[in-house]
Amino acid sequence: MNNIDISITYSNSHNSSLRYDFNDFRKDGMPMQGSSTTTIEPRIRYTLSERVTASLYYRYSKLSPDAGGATISGSTTNEAEWILTSLLNNPILETWTMNLFISNNICKRN
Secondary structure, three states: OOEEEEEEEEEEEEEEEEEOOOOOOOOOOEEEEEEEEEEEEEEEEEEOOOOEEEEEEEEEEEEEEOOOOOOOOEEEEEEEEEEEEEEOOOOOOOEEEEEEEEEEEEEEOO
8 A cells, every 4th residue: 555645734714803982983993802823734644554554743723812902812732643553453353553642732921
């Protein structure tokens, strides 16, 4: 077999809310709260044979508050996982998986 699959996922989202006061109207509104989230995730899967596979992924996520009126603090999360799976002669009795998962989360206060 000897196959390798590589994929990369990227996402970016932003949400915010504005308040408009008609007694003191501002064209751009008054910022209430908002945040941006960015996620990058590369994955690699290697198939040595029908019975042996290995996969690895890393995920980086960053949450950033907007400058005006943010009610949350920013954070960064790093995750990594390595999985090695083997199916020997009897798939029911002799299946094993080695799994390593690493995660950390860093919060920043403004």
